[in-house]
Amino acid sequence: xxxxxIQFGLIASAILFLSACGSTPSNIQQDExxxxxxxxxxxxxxxxxxxxxxxxxVSAVANSGSVxxxxxxxxxxxxxxxTSPRMANNYASTYNKVVGWVLAGANVEQxxxxxxxxxxxxxxxxxxxx
Numbered sequence: 481x482x483x484x485x486i487q488f489g490l491i492a493s494a495i496l497f498l499s500a501c502g503s504t505p506s507n508i509q510q511d512e513x514x515x516x517x518x519x520x521x522x523x524x525x526x527x528x529x530x531x532x533x534x535x536x537x538v539s540a541v542a543n544s545g546s547v548x549x550x551x552x553x554x555x556x557x558x559x560x561x562x563t564s565p566r567m568a569n570n571y572a573s574t575y576n577k578v579v580g581w582v583l584a585g586a587n588v589e590q591x592x593x594x595x596x597x598x599x600x601x602x603x604x605x606x607x608x609x610x
Contacts, residue, residue, distance in 0.1 A: 512605065521609040528606045535599040541588045550586040553578055 513523065529536055547553075557575050561568040568575065574596070581594040591598060603609045 513607075516605050516607075516609060521605065521607065523607050523609075526607045529600070529602040529608070531602070531606065534602050536602070538598045538600045539592075541591065541598060543588045545587065545589075547582075547586040547588060550582050553582050553586070 513521075517523065557568075557579065560575075577594045577596050581591060581596065584590070584594075600608055
């Protein structure tokens with residue numbers, strides 16, 4: 481009698497353990513997505529990017545119009561030139577493109593006209609929320 485109760489207890493414990501482990505990744509992903517949404521993450525109109533890709537080429541940026549903090553680009557480039565001349569030299573071509581874009585008004589829709597290839601960041605959750 482005691483042996484059968486022990487066996488029953490072990491079987492019941494195993495079933496409970498296995499059922500607790502049975503949550504699907506989509507449930508976990510949905511819970512994580514809900515948490516991110518509460519923190520301000522946006523999912524509407526965005527597709528999932530796999531962890532194998534950190535950056536994905538895009539033809540346009542969701543923002544339109546001019547960048548609000550245009551001067552920050554120039555300040556950051558100046559800091560790089562002063563603190564890392566080798567890096568500034570290695571990427572001088574790209575930096576010059578960004579400077580030309582900023583000086584022309586920093587309209588996001590015109591980035592590709594300055595030879596800047598647009599890339600979308602995957603983000604922590606895969607939905608471009610960085």
